[in-house]
Amino acid sequence: MESFFSRYRNLLVLFVLLVGQIVGLAVQVRRTTDGRSVLDPKDGSGVRLIRYWAESMVIPTVGGIHYSRLGMSGLWQSYIDLHNVRQQNLDLQRTIDRLRLEQAALLEDAKQGHRLQAMLDFQQKYIYKTVAAQAVATSGSDQSRLFYIDKGSDQGLKPDMAVITADGIVGKVRDVWARTAQVLAINDQTSGAGVILETTRIRGILRGNAAGRLEIIGVIKDDRIKPGEKVLTAGGDMIFPRGLPVGEVQEVVADPDRDSHIVIYLKPAAQLNRLDEVLIITVTDPRFSDEQQQDMATSEALKAPDVNTLREQQKASKIMAERLPGLTDPNLPADQQPQQPPEGTPPPPPGPTHAQPALHPDRFSPSASPAPKPVTPAAPVQPQAKSPATAPRKTKPNDGRN
């Protein structure tokens, strides 16, 4: 027995390790009701522990390398290459002052919009708070388009939060640790998001393919879809708020798997292969930041003189209207002024009209008839001359035919 183990120890070690991993895989992958195999989205405690070990060993080191590189480039840009920076700073300050005033006006409109939205019970979400983070590492595999950021639960990050840049959407947060988090990019094969084409309003499902290219599937063939059309998030996936840029249509091809369907390839709005800084949407509730509220108060204070001026103008126009000639007669006392209907009263209906006198009167004209004579009771009835109009006519006997 001892010689068996010593002779086949290599194969036995291999066998044990392989069987252990196969069992581990079987635990992690589950079968759905429609027969597909999918990775259990919630890692078991053992799996999560292994991921935590790997993350603790690798990501801080990669982060250190990343920050060293940033530090070197920052040293150059911040202390050496400062040509025209002062002038640019002044220009930017002016731009910020102008934009803050404009933003205050827009925020008031947004506030009104939110009130209306609440009245209509819309479910749309707006972005109100984001956390900036650096992309420091990748998963190292093109079968897993995942990257790591240098912010985690300490900064309020949670799984399934949307990750964006100023250009467009990037992905969603997957696993979160104290100071790092995983982000699953939208061009991964297992990723998915609801999108809508901006012009044609056609909806579809966004995902990535093996080459890391963005594609929209589940769309029925439509000749209106042309390259260059913008694609936005549809907002129905409970991750990405509605209306964020996704990319633009690059190519439309027939779906090889489904008849009458097409696959739309996109050029992503965000530079998915060259990500440095990203924003994680942490709050989507309708709420303004302190700075925004301060800007709105400033705007209202600035608008107060305008409101007073407008009231003065209204008062002056009222006085002027009273002095202008109208239906009122200034010489008559107030109780003898002609009654005017109050505002909003509908005009009276037209009364009976009197017939105009006929140009060529005849016996049928109303004025041609003699006035009736007064009738005395018990007086004998005088025979009247029969007029042709009242004389009985000889008529043919009705033979039953009309």
Add this chain to the structure above:
Amino acid sequence: MSMLGIDSRREIEIRRYPMLVYVLAPLIALVLQAWLPRLVMPYVWFDFPLLITAYFAMARRSPIQGTTIGFILGILEDALTHRPIGINGIIKTLVGFLAASVGVRIDVENVTIRVLLTFLLSVLSSALYLLIVRVMLGMTMEWLWYNELFRAIGNSLIVLVLFHLLDRLKIKD
């Protein structure tokens, strides 16, 4: 008799390294694998954990050590992705075992053999990945054969530099 011959050869040509190299080399491989794709290109045309596994398995000429190094590196590599843990673990475990088994029988000091062996191990690795994901797990996965070919070529080119650097770290008798 033949087994005795192989064991004798192992005793003669086995390489030893400082303990720090056994710890740092796999760690650096994982760090480079996680960091370099951000800088160079969207496609990952190299697999440092595979190369480190193959190198130590061939240099140590011990299937058990090759299998163990491959197992650890593969598991850690999987843990950095969002895929199930064990896919790369199985692949690297097999690669470590095969590389060590080959290293016992042929001369792996030759540069041409190293490059050729690395190319074959890379192709095998890609084929095993596809087999495990599609057949064993039944999961859907798109696969581009030219990506895998480029990765095998990339690994073979990196070997020319990497193995030479690691050779310099061995303990000289």
